[in-house]
Amino acid sequence: MEHFYRNMRKKHQILMVDKQPEGGKWNFDASNRKKWKGDTLIPQEINFDTNVEEVLSDIKKAGIKTIGEINPKYFEYPISRKQSLAQLTYFCEHLLVHFGDYQDAMHTDKIYLYHSRISFAMNSKIISPREVVETVLETYRKENNTIDISQVEGFIRQILGWREYMRGMYWMLMPDYKKENFLDNKNTLPAFFWTGKTKMNCLKNAIHNSLENGYAHHIQRLMITGNFALLTQIHPDQIDAWYLGIYVDAIEWVQLPNTRGMSQFADGGKIATKPYVSSGSYISKMGNYCDACAYKKTKKFGDDACPFNTLYWNFLDEKQEKLSSNFRMKMMYSVLNKMSSEDRSKIKEKANHIIENLDAY
Amino acid sequence: MKKLRLILGDQLNSQHSWFSETDKEVTYCLFEMRQETDYVTHHVQKVVGYFTAMRNFAAELKKANHSVVYFHINDTKNTQSLVENLALLIEAHAIEKFEYLSPDEYRLDEQLKTFTNDLTIDSGVFSTEHFYTEREDLATFFKGKKTIFDGTFLSQYAQKTSNTNG
Numbered sequence: 284m285e286h287f288y289r290n291m292r293k294k295h296q297i298l299m300v301d302k303q304p305e306g307g308k309w310n311f312d313a314s315n316r317k318k319w320k321g322d323t324l325i326p327q328e329i330n331f332d333t334n335v336e337e338v339l340s341d342i343k344k345a346g347i348k349t350i351g352e353i354n355p356k357y358f359e360y361p362i363s364r365k366q367s368l369a370q371l372t373y374f375c376e377h378l379l380v381h382f383g384d385y386q387d388a389m390h391t392d393k394i395y396l397y398h399s400r401i402s403f404a405m406n407s408k409i410i411s412p413r414e415v416v417e418t419v420l421e422t423y424r425k426e427n428n429t430i431d432i433s434q435v436e437g438f439i440r441q442i443l444g445w446r447e448y449m450r451g452m453y454w455m456l457m458p459d460y461k462k463e464n465f466l467d468n469k470n471t472l473p474a475f476f477w478t479g480k481t482k483m484n485c486l487k488n489a490i491h492n493s494l495e496n497g498y499a500h501h502i503q504r505l506m507i508t509g510n511f512a513l514l515t516q517i518h519p520d521q522i523d524a525w526y527l528g529i530y531v532d533a534i535e536w537v538q539l540p541n542t543r544g545m546s547q548f549a550d551g552g553k554i555a556t557k558p559y560v561s562s563g564s565y566i567s568k569m570g571n572y573c574d575a576c577a578y579k580k581t582k583k584f585g586d587d588a589c590p591f592n593t594l595y596w597n598f599l600d601e602k603q604e605k606l607s608s609n610f611r612m613k614m615m616y617s618v619l620n621k622m623s624s625e626d627r628s629k630i631k632e633k634a635n636h637i638i639e640n641l642d643a644y
Numbered sequence: 645m646k647k648l649r650l651i652l653g654d655q656l657n658s659q660h661s662w663f664s665e666t667d668k669e670v671t672y673c674l675f676e677m678r679q680e681t682d683y684v685t686h687h688v689q690k691v692v693g694y695f696t697a698m699r700n701f702a703a704e705l706k707k708a709n710h711s712v713v714y715f716h717i718n719d720t721k722n723t724q725s726l727v728e729n730l731a732l733l734i735e736a737h738a739i740e741k742f743e744y745l746s747p748d749e750y751r752l753d754e755q756l757k758t759f760t761n762d763l764t765i766d767s768g769v770f771s772t773e774h775f776y777t778e779r780e781d782l783a784t785f786f787k788g789k790k791t792i793f794d795g796t797f798l799s800q801y802a803q804k805t806s807n808t809n810g
Contacts, residue, residue, distance in 0.1 A: 451782025
């Protein structure tokens with residue numbers, strides 16, 4: 284993706300100074316990983332007053348089965364070009380200034396943080412990626428005293444890089460891609476993915492956001508729900524169906540490579556270089572979910588141990604044959620292999636209990 | 645020549661070159677269909693969002709003097725199937741050429757390819773004019789390079805990027 288992205292930057296002359304990347308670097312990823320601790324004032328998200336009661340009643344009359352909630356008096360998403368452009372402008376004027384800083388942050392009180400929420404307007408093609416990139420660049424040129432390049436580059440990478448790359452991968456790898464299950468995962472998604480009824484605070488929040496708004500930001504999808512589904516070794520077909528259904532912006536060309544590839548490593552590494560798995564402590568680095576959680580992020584054993592911790596080591600153990608040769612997994616495997624066999628069997632026992640009783644956690 | 649042009653729910657690009665001029669011979673069609681609402685269980689806001697945006701798009705096209713046929717989900721003439729709705733309109737409007745925009749979903753792409761192969765009238769497929777890249781561009785980009793599937797390339801690349809976690 285990095286090569287593709289650089290190529291796109293050059294080809295379209297975006298954030299380029301002659302042949303060099305503006306700001307001296309291609310990638311400001313390192314500045315894009317702050318935790319939000321209430322130190323900036325997050326503007327209220329832009330809202331629209333579209334009344335969708337008639338459409339909703341048509342859907343009910345037709346008997347279409349749906350999930351999630353809705354307030355039909357004020358529909359959350361832009362449904363016209365005018366509204367979509369207003370949402371884009373709002374992002375540029377109010378949110379871009381901190382977008383990059385907090386793009387991977389998570390917070391219990393802030394559903395949207397500095398995210399643009401323009402994915403529905405873009406994926407329905409009401410607005411184009413060119414318009415989005417150009418508007419962001421114009422704002423940056425005007426406001427370059429206040430908006431740092433790391434905010435802008437972080438955003439443009441998503442649109443010009445990842446979005447186009449994922450679509451290209453989809454068309455390059457379909458239809459076989461949809462059947463891949465490299466890790467041989469076979470388990471069933473717990474019922475709480477459709478109710479949010481779990482004691483794990485991060486999952487509870489990410490799933491409630493999804494049910495209430497048809498939205499979760501990228502890192503919630505990847506680090507919370509996706510991470511948990513992978514650690515519990517759920518069959519990728521089930522995970523695909525959940526992501527494709529629950530998110531308003533989800534269309535298969537974007538959902539499938541993100542879920543099966545980036546999140547679940549079911550393609551054996553065509554998109555991601557390693558499985559996106561983490562324990563509780565990494566979740567805690569990016570958000571405040573652990574603060575009010577029933578489980579302890581620091582504990583591996585015991586009733587109140589964070590299930591992500593147990594599941595993380597169990598996952599590495601279970602998939603060792605398939606993953607230990609992966610260059611980027613070497614460190615984790617050396618830690619695992621130094622663990623006592625007693626600890627390993629305790630982890631296995633606890634992890635099996637979790638996996639067999641997911642809805643009890 | 646009487647043309648029928650299909651616009652799918654995720655192809656609401658009002659800036660597309662199709663709409664730069666009006667033509668009495670051209671009819672645009674949009675369908676709300678069970679085929680699309682039922683292939684997976686969607687979030688209620690997703691179905692509402694697409695239907696509302698489609699209805700708004702059709703209304704704007706009409707306002708700009710384009711001919712539009714719109715099937716609501718509960719219309720009696722709506723067969724709820726893409727190809728059956730198209731066949732119905734081709735017959736009813738004595739259409740001589742069918743045109744569509746390249747779908748972004750494999751399932752729909754296959755369905756429309758089969759449909760147009762079986763058609764007795766002419767057909768044409770056009771770009772949605774949305775993305776920076778065309779569908780095949782990435783495959784071309786990887787050609788001649790040590791590809792993404794090459795382990796050596798992957799591990800070298802892994803050391804340089806930082807899109808990671810711990």
